[in-house]
Amino acid sequence: xxxxxxxxxxxxxxxxxSGGMFGKTKLLHAVKGVSFDVARGSTLAVVGExxxxxxxxxxxxxxxxxxxxxxxxxxxxxxxITSHGITREMRQAVQIVFQNPYGSLNPRQKIxxxxxxxxxxxxxxxxxxxxxxxxxxxxxxxLPPAHYGRYPHMFSGGQRQRVAIARAIMLRPKLLVLDxxxxxxxxxxxxxxxxxxxxxxxxxxxxxxxxxxxxxxxxYIADEVMVMYFGEAVEHGTRDQVFSDPxxxxxxxxxxxxxxxxxxxxxxxxxxxxAA
Ligand SMILES: Nc1ncnc2c1ncn2[C@@H]1O[C@H](COP(=O)(O)OP(=O)(O)OP(=O)(O)O)[C@@H](O)[C@H]1O
Ligand SMILES: [Mg+2]
Numbered sequence: 001x002x003x004x005x006x007x008x009x010x011x012x013x014x015x016x017x018s019g020g021m022f023g024k025t026k027l028l029h030a031v032k033g034v035s036f037d038v039a040r041g042s043t044l045a046v047v048g049e050x051x052x053x054x055x056x057x058x059x060x061x062x063x064x065x066x067x068x069x070x071x072x073x074x075x076x077x078x079x080x081i082t083s084h085g086i087t088r089e090m091r092q093a094v095q096i097v098f099q100n101p102y103g104s105l106n107p108r109q110k111i112x113x114x115x116x117x118x119x120x121x122x123x124x125x126x127x128x129x130x131x132x133x134x135x136x137x138x139x140x141x142x143l144p145p146a147h148y149g150r151y152p153h154m155f156s157g158g159q160r161q162r163v164a165i166a167r168a169i170m171l172r173p174k175l176l177v178l179d180x181x182x183x184x185x186x187x188x189x190x191x192x193x194x195x196x197x198x199x200x201x202x203x204x205x206x207x208x209x210x211x212x213x214x215x216x217x218x219x220y221i222a223d224e225v226m227v228m229y230f231g232e233a234v235e236h237g238t239r240d241q242v243f244s245d246p247x248x249x250x251x252x253x254x255x256x257x258x259x260x261x262x263x264x265x266x267x268x269x270x271x272x273x274x275a276a
Contacts, residue, residue, distance in 0.1 A: 011070035
């Protein structure tokens with residue numbers, strides 16, 4: 001890959017879980033040695049069924065959870081969460097957006113304060129500069145300036161997700177990890193948020209790791225697709241490769257089980273019906 005911003009090698013995460021009786025413990029291998037690169041400015045979609053390790057991978061990439069072994073390199077710097085700590089710059093370089101923004105937004109904090117907090121903690125910007133930056137970011141994510149003084153409960157789910165995305169990019173991260181960012185939203189709102197993510201990617205030169213179980217979303221947003229199955233990456237290729245010619249049995253089953261949300265085929269069906 002010409003210019004990878006993210007390099008992951010043989011990444012593993014085990015969890016010690018209680019085995020039930022007699023206090024025995026077992027190791028659960030949530031992620032079993034995953035390797036991949038993501039090119040700068042591109043989107044890698046990670047798909048796979050519930051429990052296959054997608055969120056575990058997301059937590060390792062965003063330095064929330066330490067890997068059991070393996071390496072993560074971001075823009076040439078190795079992330080070492082276990083030994084000499086992580087610099088503030090490294091933390092700023094990677095941000096995350098979760099499925100449910102309500103859970104990650106403080107209900108007592110106005111949106112302006114939500115957006116200014118990363119600036120307050122990490123920069124020496126003045127109050128006026130922070131306010132200007134927050135207002136500018138509101139506009140970038142399609143929210144009016146009047147929302148600056150509102151609380152999270154006054155927003156719709158889609159608007160809250162816009163706020164969560166805005167907060168995540170206030171410090172201009174190199175990598176944005178999105179864990180099922182549109183799964184809780186209505187279809188029409190999903191499309192708006194996906195379009196917004198595309199626009200922001202161009203404008204801020206963002207790289208996305210986009211986790212989703214929804215293949216129509218993946219088809220829309222991904223440059224490359226990685227399929228996970230029981231903690232392993234069983235398939236990885238360009239979107240067109242993976243969609244047109246899935247290799248692994250699991251991928252074939254996954255694709256066969258998912259109804260095609262293919263607009264063209266729906267249009268054709270409707271046309272055929274009205275002609276009949
Ligand atoms: N903190 C933890 N302690 C113990 N086991 C965990 C922990 N976090 C995750 N697991 C286990 O690791 C496996 C992978 O979980 P993970 O949350 O990464 O799956 P996922 O692919 O994100 O699933 P979903 O699509 O449902 O969000 C699961 O078996 C889960 O039970
Ligand atoms: Mg998950």
